[in-house]
Amino acid sequence: MNMMKNLSVNRDATWHLDQPYNARHLLFAIIVFVILAVTGSRMEVPRMVQETAQGLGYAVGLNDESSVATGVKRIAESIWPLRISEEIEVSRIEDFDRNDLPWFSHVEVIESRTPHLNTETLQLEETIERKEMLVKPVGYLAHVLLKMLETLEMALWGTLLAVALSIPLACFAAANYAPNRFIYNLARSTISLFRAIPELVSALFLVLAFGFGPIAGFLALGIHSAGFLGKFYAEDIENADRGPQEALQSIGAGQIKTLWYGVLPQVLPQYIAYTLYILDRNIRMATVIGIVGAGGIGLELKGRFDMFNFDHVGTILVIIFLTVIILDQFSARLRSRLM
């Protein structure tokens, strides 16, 4: 009898599965749609879509005209061929010594003909101008590579500065090693502040202080990446296995020695991986930071771009791409070996 009752209770209870969506989901979808509609029109997304479509149509031969395609084509035409050589007019070089030319260079005579109308004879005449040029066949490429080297050096010194700044900061910003609450908060907020200033902004001001050149560049890189490294280092110190640290604390080794022997060996591989990542990132940032005048290849890029020397710009871009790709591969391999 009892069993029967139980069964009937089960049969009466109706199963009810909620629909996966309810009014709140709908409201959320409407809000997202409104935000996208408003911001999309402000960002001129429709024009972007239209012009891109026109450009693609032009590329496959559907359209006759496209402003985007014309622009891209013009840049592509002016970039190609890339500028590899460097030619300087001999008359412009001070103390030019014909018997002592720079390496891999030779002197060429270039004739340029300018047609003009002789007003007396009413004939088209050509004046021939001869210029002696010093030609360095890979001169500009070498110049760009040197600038790239300077960029790498900026990244290296920026990273070194970041490591030097962030190691003491990280020790104070790790809750289990900070001497007191005030210093902990001070270190934490310094790290956040460093991270909050973008390199390009701090470089703008540092250029005012230190003048054009790499000093402003690597200082800006170092300060910004110290904000990242400090955070990463501090979190690793906090998350390190407590066992070895307790073992050293319990014999009275003191904070610094405990950090050195109980924590550092544990976190070193991660530290190296982070530092390599920051170096990788700094190299990419160092290429553009020169745009505000802080040295490196960016300064050259900005100068050439402003003078509409797009063939030079092309060479610079190719060198930047190649460097970043090579270093990316290199650091990825190094990191995977360490972890």
Place this chain on the structure above:
Amino acid sequence: MLRFENVYKRFPDGTEALRNISLHVPKGQFCVLLGPSGAGKSTLLRMLNGLSSPTEGSVHLAGEQITERSVQRLRKRVATVHQQFNLTPRMSVALNVLSGALPQVAHWRAAIGLFPPELREKACRLLDEVGLTPEHVNRRVSELSGGQQQRVGIARAFMMDPAVLLADEPVASLDPRISRGILELLHRQSRNHDTTVLCSLHQPELAREFGDRIIAVNQGRLVFDGTPEQLTDKVCEELYHGALNREQDLPEAALPVCETELELAAA
């Protein structure tokens, strides 16, 4: 050598880890601490190396009370062997053993890893005593087996010539065959170096074999204090199955208060 006087320990979450512990361990004794997990054995040991402090009562080491001010100095006379070995992974066996002498080493020497020659010799001697061979010295500790790691831990513990050695379940993460070897080593080393040992275990048969004296705790209370002979199977059974949880049920064999007081009077 070691003295607990009416020690209570309450954790912030309200659990009472130790309740009214009074205990005296004379110099040179190999004292085994028995009890089920969570009985308060570790807390008791951590009070002696300053990783924990009593809520009430006092802990004395060699006649001096362990306080916030004296802990850093007194710690140097206490060494600990840990259940999880607590060696620094990725660091070599040699540096792990040498790190046991860090309080004696100048900061600049510690920073660049240049330990004085006498400490290096001592480390080699200790590694030899604990049964490791010269080819282990430069290996990373993480490459060694559990038993070998605990041997490194014991070598590290003796670097400072400790007056007191605390062993917190030194064999709990090792298999039984190796456990005996490690305890034999611990026993022999403490005899040779005249060290007082407080060693927590949870195998009564090992406790009977190696202890000069056996103390049992359960639920934060001292429930047995006696010689290995007094630790009969019946006492063990009661210890691990709850009969000794209540103070009023203390069997005749266990007279913790009397014996501790006698020893205190003698000392």
